[in-house]
Amino acid sequence: MKQIVYTASPESQQIHAWQMQEDGALTLLQVTDVAGQVQPMVVSPKKDFLYVGVRPNFRVLAYKIAADGSLTLAGEAPLPGSPTHISTDRHGRFLFSGSYGDACVSVSPINSDGLPQAPIQVINGLDGCHSANIDLDNQTLFVPALKQDRICLYQLGQDGQLTPRQQTQLDAEEGAGPRHMAFHPNGNYAYVVNELNSTVDVYALKNANGAVTRVQSLDMMPPDFSGTRWAADIHLTPDGRHLYACDRTSSTITVFSVSDAGDTLSIEGFQATETQPRGFNIDNSGRFVVAAGQKSHHIEVYDIGERGLLRPLARYAVGQGPMWVVIHALA
Numbered sequence: 255m256k257q258i259v260y261t262a263s264p265e266s267q268q269i270h271a272w273q274m275q276e277d278g279a280l281t282l283l284q285v286t287d288v289a290g291q292v293q294p295m296v297v298s299p300k301k302d303f304l305y306v307g308v309r310p311n312f313r314v315l316a317y318k319i320a321a322d323g324s325l326t327l328a329g330e331a332p333l334p335g336s337p338t339h340i341s342t343d344r345h346g347r348f349l350f351s352g353s354y355g356d357a358c359v360s361v362s363p364i365n366s367d368g369l370p371q372a373p374i375q376v377i378n379g380l381d382g383c384h385s386a387n388i389d390l391d392n393q394t395l396f397v398p399a400l401k402q403d404r405i406c407l408y409q410l411g412q413d414g415q416l417t418p419r420q421q422t423q424l425d426a427e428e429g430a431g432p433r434h435m436a437f438h439p440n441g442n443y444a445y446v447v448n449e450l451n452s453t454v455d456v457y458a459l460k461n462a463n464g465a466v467t468r469v470q471s472l473d474m475m476p477p478d479f480s481g482t483r484w485a486a487d488i489h490l491t492p493d494g495r496h497l498y499a500c501d502r503t504s505s506t507i508t509v510f511s512v513s514d515a516g517d518t519l520s521i522e523g524f525q526a527t528e529t530q531p532r533g534f535n536i537d538n539s540g541r542f543v544v545a546a547g548q549k550s551h552h553i554e555v556y557d558i559g560e561r562g563l564l565r566p567l568a569r570y571a572v573g574q575g576p577m578w579v580v581i582h583a584l585a
């Protein structure tokens with residue numbers, strides 16, 4: 255499988271594109287200079303565009319992905335707030351942007367050429383909005399509002415409009431700060447990393463009564479950790495067997511194994527990583543993790559071994575302040 259690793263470095267306003275070899279080694283393919291601080295990124299479901307949120311002039315840029323993985327700017331559209339996270343629905347018809355600073359989530363239609371347009375809906379009042387995550391059924395958008403310790407639930411309409419679900423929100427523990435999410439490939443469970451208390455919550459999505467419920471909450475820090483908790487990102491291997499979450503103060507990636515059903519996590523170990531890991535990702539074959547150090551200005555590649563434990567392979571200098579990693583499988 256040929257893969258490209260894209261990293262966003264807002265301080266130097268660059269996107270680096272790396273070819274990933276079969277053994278996990280990276281070769282630099284392209285450095286794209288961006289007119290603005292480049293932050294969250296996502297590849298379109300059809301795998302033909304990389305969408306990138308930038309600031310301080312809040313907008314989303316659409317980069318066409320060539321057959322070799324290189325990027326060409328193809329369009330841009332305004333966003334209503336500073337983009338902290340962007341994502342699309344499962345069919346690539348709508349782009350969602352969550353804004354921490356502007357406390358909102360927005361919906362932008364994506365036209366038939368793959369280009370995002372101006373937003374058609376903005377929902378305000380989501381203090382510390384940190385991500386927008388559509389479930390595998392493409393029905394419910396989960397929107398963590400970190401400062402309100404809640405995850406708002408919206409039904410996605412055919413026209414892209416979001417309406418509150420009957421169960422309007424999930425309540426996190428007080429002071430938890432829900433931030434990023436991952437879904438199990440079976441569609442039955444979701445995992446949430448909480449920034450402020452560095453815990454991971456497991457939610458059951460398919461209860462008989464239609465309610466979403468929390469079924470487990472786990473401390474992700476080593477037992478001897480006594481610093482300020484500051485978790486950031488969370489990802490699951492494509493087979494659903496291993497989950498990873500990172501904490502920035504300790505510069506650690508916590509390794510979890512996931513039960514067969516997806517309902518129970520167990521900690522397998524802790525991997526020291528690049529300084530202040532704000533973003534990381536897992537390759538499409540489920541064999542490698544790539545983590546970005548916001549303060550080390552490097553990315554590091556790990557091999558996923560037995561029980562999901564990580565083995566460092568190599569580290570690479572990128573731009574300044576790298577904080578987002580996306581891994582794209584070439585057709």
Ligand SMILES: O=C1O[C@H](COP(=O)(O)O)[C@@H](O)[C@H](O)[C@H]1O
Pocket residue numbers: 293336337338354355449486
């Ligand atoms: O990780 C964090 O994210 C928020 C929002 O980030 P931003 O890049 O959208 O400004 C940040 O303000 C918060 O302090 C931090 O922990």
